[in-house]
Amino acid sequence: MLKIENLHVSVDGKEILKGVNLDVKAGEVHAIMGPNGSGKSTLSNVIAGRDGYEVTQGSVTYNGRDLLEMKPEERAWEGIFLAFQYPVEIPGVNNTYLLKAGVNAKRKHLGMDELDAMDFMQIVREKAKLVELDQSFLSRAVNEGFSGGEKKRNEIFQMAVLEPQLALLDETDSGLDIDALRIVAGGVNKLRSPERAVVLVTHYQRLLDYIEPDVVHVLAGGRILKSGGKELALELEERGYDWVLKEADA
Amino acid sequence: MNAAISNSISESAELTSQLQKRFADSQKQLPGAHETWVRVMRRSAMDQVVRQGMPTTRHEAWKYTDVKRYLDRLIADSSAGGVADVSAEALAGFGFEGLDCHRMVIVDGKVSQSLSQLESVPAGVRVESMARMLIEEPDTIEPHLHDQHLSGSFAALNSAMMADGVYLDVPDGIVVEKPLHLLFLSTTGGSSSQYIRNLIVAGEYSQVTVIEHHGSVGESSAFINTGTDVEIHAGGRVEHYKLQQSGEGEVNIGSVRTHQHRDSYYHSHSVAFGAALSRRDIHVEMNGEGAECALNGLYLVGGRQHVDHHTRIDHLRPNCRSRESYKGVIDGRARAVFNGKVVVHEGADKTDSAQSNANLLLSDKAEVDTKPDLEIHADDVKCAHGATVGQLDMHQLFYLRSRGLSEAEARNVLMFAFTDEVLTAIRVPQVRKFLEKIALAKLPHGAGLEELLG
Numbered sequence: 185m186l187k188i189e190n191l192h193v194s195v196d197g198k199e200i201l202k203g204v205n206l207d208v209k210a211g212e213v214h215a216i217m218g219p220n221g222s223g224k225s226t227l228s229n230v231i232a233g234r235d236g237y238e239v240t241q242g243s244v245t246y247n248g249r250d251l252l253e254m255k256p257e258e259r260a261w262e263g264i265f266l267a268f269q270y271p272v273e274i275p276g277v278n279n280t281y282l283l284k285a286g287v288n289a290k291r292k293h294l295g296m297d298e299l300d301a302m303d304f305m306q307i308v309r310e311k312a313k314l315v316e317l318d319q320s321f322l323s324r325a326v327n328e329g330f331s332g333g334e335k336k337r338n339e340i341f342q343m344a345v346l347e348p349q350l351a352l353l354d355e356t357d358s359g360l361d362i363d364a365l366r367i368v369a370g371g372v373n374k375l376r377s378p379e380r381a382v383v384l385v386t387h388y389q390r391l392l393d394y395i396e397p398d399v400v401h402v403l404a405g406g407r408i409l410k411s412g413g414k415e416l417a418l419e420l421e422e423r424g425y426d427w428v429l430k431e432a433d434a
Numbered sequence: 435m436n437a438a439i440s441n442s443i444s445e446s447a448e449l450t451s452q453l454q455k456r457f458a459d460s461q462k463q464l465p466g467a468h469e470t471w472v473r474v475m476r477r478s479a480m481d482q483v484v485r486q487g488m489p490t491t492r493h494e495a496w497k498y499t500d501v502k503r504y505l506d507r508l509i510a511d512s513s514a515g516g517v518a519d520v521s522a523e524a525l526a527g528f529g530f531e532g533l534d535c536h537r538m539v540i541v542d543g544k545v546s547q548s549l550s551q552l553e554s555v556p557a558g559v560r561v562e563s564m565a566r567m568l569i570e571e572p573d574t575i576e577p578h579l580h581d582q583h584l585s586g587s588f589a590a591l592n593s594a595m596m597a598d599g600v601y602l603d604v605p606d607g608i609v610v611e612k613p614l615h616l617l618f619l620s621t622t623g624g625s626s627s628q629y630i631r632n633l634i635v636a637g638e639y640s641q642v643t644v645i646e647h648h649g650s651v652g653e654s655s656a657f658i659n660t661g662t663d664v665e666i667h668a669g670g671r672v673e674h675y676k677l678q679q680s681g682e683g684e685v686n687i688g689s690v691r692t693h694q695h696r697d698s699y700y701h702s703h704s705v706a707f708g709a710a711l712s713r714r715d716i717h718v719e720m721n722g723e724g725a726e727c728a729l730n731g732l733y734l735v736g737g738r739q740h741v742d743h744h745t746r747i748d749h750l751r752p753n754c755r756s757r758e759s760y761k762g763v764i765d766g767r768a769r770a771v772f773n774g775k776v777v778v779h780e781g782a783d784k785t786d787s788a789q790s791n792a793n794l795l796l797s798d799k800a801e802v803d804t805k806p807d808l809e810i811h812a813d814d815v816k817c818a819h820g821a822t823v824g825q826l827d828m829h830q831l832f833y834l835r836s837r838g839l840s841e842a843e844a845r846n847v848l849m850f851a852f853t854d855e856v857l858t859a860i861r862v863p864q865v866r867k868f869l870e871k872i873a874l875a876k877l878p879h880g881a882g883l884e885e886l887l888g
Contacts, residue, residue, distance in 0.1 A: 232836050235828065260838035272833040276851025276858075285847075286838035325851075326833075342837065 185210050185381050186231070186251075186350055191242035193223075193230055200226045202406035203242065208350070211378040215392055215417060216385045218403035219425050224385045225269060227403070228354040231383075232266035233259050246350070260286065261293035263349030267339040267356045274326040279338070280308060282326055283345050290346070311344040315371045333364040340371035351375060352383045357391035369394030389421035402428045446487045452509040454484055457594055464597060466568030471576055479593035486587045495586065498771045498803045499713055499742045504685045507657040508591075510626040518542055518621040520549060524651045528617055528679075533864035535645075536561065537615040542624030542656070544598050559610055559642075564599035564631050575601060578633055578663055585717070589689050592661040596631035599660070602644065606637035606667070613643040613673075613862055618660075620684060622652035630688075632662040636670035636698075643673040643862065649708075650681030660688035666698040668722060673861060674702045677869065680709035682737070689715035696722030696751075703860055704760075706733040706741050707872055713742040720747070720754040720782075731760035732856040732869075734876045735768040736796075742771040749782040749812075758789040761856045763849060764800040765878065775807040776819065782812045789819040794826065794852055796878070842878075849877050 186208040193201040200223045208214050218224050230237045231244065233256035244251040251259065274282075288298045299307075312319060315337050327335050336356055343351055356368055372382060372395050384391060392400075392414065400416040401408045404425060409432040410416065420428070457480045466472030488505055489496035518541055525539070538561055539549035545563035552561050567575050579593075600616050618630065636642055646662065658680070666672050672692075680686045686709040692700050706712050718727050733741045747756045762770045772791045793802045806819040826848050834844035853873050860866040 234832050234836075255841070256832060256835040257838055257840050257844075260836055266836050268833065268836075272827075272829045274830050274833065274848070274851065276854050277834075277847055281847075282834065282837055282839075285843065289838040289840065289843075346837070 185247060186383075187243075187245045189243050191227075191230070191244060192240045193226055194238045194240055195226065195236060199240070200406055201230070204403070204406070204408055206401070206408065208381045208383060210349075210381055212398045213376065213382045213384065213395060215397040215400045216383060216403050216408075217387070217389070217400060217417065217420055220387065222404045223406045224387075224403055225354055228266055228352045228383070228385050231259075231352055232256060232264065257289065258293075260346070261290045265343050265346055265348030265351045267336075267343055267351065267353040269354040269356075269358070271327050271330075271335040271339055273328045273330075275328045277326050279324055279326050280305075280322045283308060283342060286342075286346055308345060311341055314344055314374060315341045316367050317341050332359045333361065336360055337364060337367060340368050343375065344371055347375070349379065350381050350383070352385065354385045355387060356384075357386055357388060365391065366394060389417045392417045404429055404432075407432075446490070449505055449509070450484050450487055453488075453591070454480065456509055460595070464595065465565040466572055469568070469572040472568060472572055475579065476594045479590040482590040483587050483594060486590070488587050495744060495773075498769070499711070499740065501685070501687075501711065504657060504711060507626045507655065507685065518623060520546075520619055520621065520651055524619075525549065525617075528619070528647060528649050530615070530862070530864040530868045533613065533862065535613045535615045536610075537617060538600055540598065540600070540616065540618045540630065542619070542621055543628030543630055543658075545600070554612070556608060556610060558605045558608055560601065560603040561614060562601045564601050564633065565597060567601045568596075574603075575633060578635060578665055579631075585689075586715075588659055588687050589661055589715075592629050592631060592659050592689075595629040595659075596661065597629050599631040599633070601632070602634045602642070604636050604640040604642045604670075606640060608637065608640045610640075610642040613645055613865075615645045615647060618646070618648045618658070620648075620650040620654035620656040620658065620681065622654060624654055624656055626655065627657045628659065630658065630660040632660065634662065634664045634672065634674075636664075636666045636672050638667045639669040640667070641671045643675070645675040645677065645862075645865065647675075647677045647679070648686055649679045650684060653683060654681045655683040657685045658687065660686075662688065662690045664690060664692040664700065666692065666694050666700055668696040669698060670695070671699040672701070674700065675860070675862075675865060676702070676704045676714065677865075678704075678706040678708055678712055678714070679872070680712065682708060682710060682739075684709045686712040688713070690717065692716070692718045692727070694718065694720045694722060694725040694727060697724040698722060699725070700727040701861075702727070702729045703856075704729070704731040704743065705869055706731075706735070706743075707876060709739065709741075711740040711742075713744070715744045715746075717746045718748065718756070720749050720751060720756070723751045724753050725751070726755045728757040728859070729760075730758075730856050730859050731762075732853055732873070733760075733762040733764075733770055734853065734873060735762070735770060736765035736876070737768060738766065739768040740771075741768070744771075744773045746775045746777070747787070749776070749778045749785045749787065752781065752783045752785070754782065755786040756788075759856060759859075760791045761793070761853060762791075762802070763794045763796060763853060763877070764802055765796040767797070767799045769801040770803075772802070772804040772821070773807065774805070774819070775809065776817065778808075778810045778812050778815050778817065780811045783814040785812060785815040785817065787815070787817045787819075791821040792852075793821075793823045794849065795823060796849075846877055850874060853877075
């Protein structure tokens, strides 16, 4: 589904990613772990299409298409969703309006009819329940005045409504208490299916107690240094990252 | 003296002498000519115009707003005809869907009784033509019209030439539940200059909502000069909307002077969409302890439009509160000016004041000159002010696009959200809806976003 080959990315002339390779297949959950500053967020931002990241080498293909050629909204229409590390507050824009505009833009792109308001509201209410988000959040401005945990849950709620094919979660677990973590993980697990893939970018192993990954990668210094099964995450939790770095140097 | 300056002085002298002549010619026909105090007021105001000359960009208060090329409209012949016909359809376009309100219609500066609907105005409340008041009951308005508009040349010219307008008097304790819609329309064949004078007197603990609404029917190149005096007695509450939808060839200049007594409340919403050049001055004097005012403003301009808002709030007594928030979206080669001054006078302790002006520039050629200004002569006060000029937030834009909104749609959503923050403060939902629709239509590609209005 997502194939990243020898990806080099610079920000303000400084090279952050130095040849990343990643192959994510439908039905898989990948965890990308690594110390702070290793380039984890850069990777998710490049996949989602944020400005300010210069790809100097390599390629990213998504379902056989050159992802880097696509606008951020086109990526969304084609099924990519990024749960932001720092969700943005947008005063004056209603949460439900945003979702409806997003869902209908995607349907239009896929040649489907727009959802009627009743059906849409039913879906929205159902999904809000799933992430235990109070109904009052639906009529509030996007993330405005939300607590850190509420913002993260709102991201997962949006993901549940938009039903992406490829979900990227950028440090969604950071700043969450154990209850919120359980809810967020529940939302992600509900989404898991043979047609979908999930990429979890995280610093800690604890999210992986709730979402069992198929593949774990260690990203450090702009490269994926090691990949393995879920047991790799446990090992990282126990031993830290230093041994991977040393191993790679050797 | 260099040639350019001497040239402009002689031009200006020529203009004022023509204005003087125009005044002398029309003086006897202007309403209230039989009344000594009215004559004296008009003459002294005209003397001031001659003394000061009309404003140029060398006057600090007009530094960024150049009216020079429109001034000849003030001396052009105006049609002396009766009230022009305005069709029901044209009138309906300026109505607020679903709003039950009292309405007075003023066409080309003259009150039209036949288009007005004032049957259900509560007993004791007076909504009258200013011309009629000057002719038939000058004594009633005398205490309120003194010198109040003598602060600048346009205001003085208004005092000298005022022809008609609206007098509203709400007696003590009366709550006028339905808003009063004052609709000022200019027509194609209307006079080139209009001098409108309004007076709003709200008695103790009275309440009223007034919508001062300017629009045009057909093509008008009128130069509209409006002066509005508002007096709010103890505990009174006035909601004052000023909606400017003038035609694109028009010049719309107006000033509001508000006197607030103890514990009174004044809420002003100034919305400017139209006109080639518009300028609105609001001066609020908080003369009584515990008074509160809120000045909100929104301007959306493009093309070569010019919009200028000058406000001044004088905190003269302790424990008063003022809030001010103006926002603008400027596109094309348009230019916006904001100057907001808050003066906290000696003894006005416990003043609580906050003021802000935020601008969105949509084009490289658009321009904003903003100056929030604070002057404090008391110790125990809480004051804040600030101004911003910027483009749309890149993070918000990316967030919306990552959810599937196209770039154009995301921009529109953010622009509308920016302007709507001012419109949400409007307490009459039908008026808010009316303005939101216009705001959307004014934004580039905004028309497809009706759903935002939810």
